[in-house]
Amino acid sequence: MSSKTLPLKVIHQPSRGHFTSCSETASRWASRWSSSTSSFRLNVLVPKQVSSSSFAGLRLQRRFQDACKKLGYNAPTPVQQQSVGPIVDGLNIVAQAPTGTGKTFAFALPIIQSLSKSIDEREEERSDEDQLRDQLKTGRSYVKTLILSPTRELALQTCDVFEDVCRAAGIANLKIRCVHGGVSVNTQLKSLQHSTDVLIATPGRLLDILDKNGLKYGLMNVTTVVLDEADKLLSPGFDKETTAVINRLTNKAQMLAFSATFPFAIRPVVHSLMGEDEYVRIGEVGDFGLKANATKTEEKTTSTNLPLINLKPYRINEVKKLKFLRNLILSKEKDYNKILVFVKTKKMTEEVAKMLRMENIKAVGLNGDLSQGARSDRLYSFKMSDTRVLVATDVAARGLDVKKLNAVVNYDLPRSPSDFVHRIGRVGRAGVEGDAVTLVTEENEEHYYVVCKKNGLGKDLEEVPGFEVDEDEWKSKKEKMLEQGLDLHSGGNGGVKGRKKSKKDKLREAARREAAE
16 A cells, blocks of 8 residues: 555645644654554644744734834734734634733734735725715725624724724724714714725614614625624623624624633524634633533633732621722822722712712712713723722723723622623733722622632632621621512622612513523
């Protein structure tokens, strides 16, 4: 029998350039084969090692390598190392990486490079009027890349990242547009009459625009879809809008899903969105739970890696929370110049901020009921350090990047364990350490232990002199709560134990049950 070379089946043909032959591995595997196959020569291809010291090894054009340096990125993070090449090759990706590791940059670089190549191949740059005239003749304008974001603030921040990369790389003719709620839809409809290379949108507003025929033919040319903060976009309350947008696509598009967390419940949904094609899993996603028929028994506890976040959980008397927060902010020992405080309701953002201002602390609230102008102004004031404390609901927990943020304070616990990770991920970003303070009261202590268990975090709580829980008083209060029929371990309002369920919580539970069916 003549010697033959068995070809290695590479599922993603464009990725062949990522592999190199490894004779040592081939020999080891060949030794396990039976004698009947001894005449065959095995050739094994393994992934090439990506350079960890620079962006030069990521198959980026020189102008994008230079742009990284201009923007202060000296070396790629792990998620950037693993994502850029496959995205350039047009592969579907599910990428999980800790907050603050540059996930937006990881997909912005290859997307802009790909779009800039197609722009360079076009005829000489024409005016917007000429482009619009041609589009009106055919009755259509196009969108090439669609990026979905769960919040307005994240959408605007992603838009800033894309514009920064284009500016640093010297690309002036890439059309980037952002649409979101809170502002007039008419202005956005007018802007979308022009062709758009990158459209960054919140799902709800994009559906409004599509229903108004603002992009009558616009999604038929989409080649890439990014789900930024995919876990939020695919969670009950968002999932129907997100899938409705994706169902409007007429052509098969490259799918990219990025997030710091991928809870078990959404993993089959992610798998189905990827379609029948194989896709690349990056980071901590792994194999578990991603197949469509995954069962609950496969769920595992996530071990959350937070090397730059100093976790500081305190056991505090419920009635002394505000006083403790005040002391924490004014502590000379801590020296916190910029603090983000998370509360559970929109009303509390204003109440807590008002109480802090009465203590001569510059504080403002941020919640979804504010107009977009007010939200932008308050966030800008906080980022520019004109405001010391920002009191917010979970609207600020997703993707927001605030420079020189010293600490995050969980004044109230979030509804879900994954939201806890996203909250504290506002600190410990870009290689800078930060503190994540959590106020655990007698009423939410059991819920805190659930959060810790789900995220693989330590449960030790620190007692603070003068703020201890009055155990006798709490015992009496528990008895009264039980008499009223309150379940101390139900999760209740906002995921806090011992609270009655709100109408919104009941609607969310109904949505989860419907999704499970």
